[in-house]
Amino acid sequence: xxxxxxxxxxxxxxxxxxxxxxxxxxxxxxxxxxxxxxxxxxxxxxxxxxxxxxxxxxxxxxxxxxxxxxxxxxxxxxxxxxxxxxxxxxxxxxxxxxxxxxxxxxxxxxxxxxxxxxxxxxxxxxxxxxxxxxxxxxxxxxxxxxxxxxxxxxxx
Numbered sequence: 001x002x003x004x005x006x007x008x009x010x011x012x013x014x015x016x017x018x019x020x021x022x023x024x025x026x027x028x029x030x031x032x033x034x035x036x037x038x039x040x041x042x043x044x045x046x047x048x049x050x051x052x053x054x055x056x057x058x059x060x061x062x063x064x065x066x067x068x069x070x071x072x073x074x075x076x077x078x079x080x081x082x083x084x085x086x087x088x089x090x091x092x093x094x095x096x097x098x099x100x101x102x103x104x105x106x107x108x109x110x111x112x113x114x115x116x117x118x119x120x121x122x123x124x125x126x127x128x129x130x131x132x133x134x135x136x137x138x139x140x141x142x143x144x145x146x147x148x149x150x151x152x153x154x155x156x
Contacts, residue, residue, distance in 0.1 A: 001052070001053050001054075002050055002051070002052045002053075002093065002094065002097045003050065003051060003053070004048075004049070004050055004051075005035070005038065005039070005049040005050060005051045005061060006039075007039050009051050009058050009061075010035060010036075010039060012051075012057070012058035013035060013049075013051065013058055013061045013080075014028075014032060014035075015082075016058065016060065016061065016080050016081070016082045016083075017031050017032070017078075017080055019082060019083050020080055020081075020082075020083055021083075022080070022119060022120070022123070023080075031063070031077075031078045031080075034047050034049070034063050034077055034078065035049055035063065038063070045065070045066070046065050046066070046068070047063055047064075047065045047077070048063065048064055048065050048101070049061060049062070049063045050062055050094070050097060050098070050101075052081075052090050052093060052094050052097075054085075058082070059081060059082050059085040059090050060079070060080060060081035060082060060085065060090045060091065060094050061078070061079070061080060061094070062076065062078065062079040062094045062095075062097070062098050063076075063077040063078040063079075064076045064077060064098050064101075064102070064110075065077070066105070066107075067111065071108075072106055072107050072108035072109060073107070073108070073109045073110075073111065074102045074105075074107045074109065074110050074111070075110075075111050075112075075113075076098060076110060076111070076112045079091065079094055079095065079098075081094070091126060092130065095130050098110070099153070099155070102155065103155055107155060108154060108155055109152060109153070109154050109155070110132075110152065110153050110155070111150060111151070111152055112127055112132060112150070112151040112152075113148060113149070113150050113151075114127070114148075114149050114151070115142060115146055115147070115148070115149070116137070116145075116146060116147035116148075116149055117146055124149065124151075127151045128151075130153075131153060132151035132152060132153045133151060133152055133153070134149055134150070134151055135150050135151065135152040136148075136149070136150040137149050137150075138150075
């Protein structure tokens, strides 16, 4: 089941972020900051956070939202699946959910940003397998030898 995140899901999502060992502590802190904005400011419209659950246990989550000052463009900020639940199709289910929500909101474009670091190889492959196209690569963006890679998918 996929549904909007609630405050009772927060600790499980934080556990997923830390448990993947994919993200630096600074990255985890930013992800948590977005979650807290979503949870503590219900009137805000910048961030949406949804969780995928199985038997009331959070198996994965995604944070996304409309890109400010655009018409129909959205950003995927975070998507993560519990290490114990990876390779079971949960990431794909979350992506499809996010894409459907964006279509319902009359979205026309989803943008995903990631790093060129080797530890993100599986992440980049995942986006390509979901039919995203690498649109932009900015060399040395995050630090030397760490490019910013932007993937896009257009919706009709």
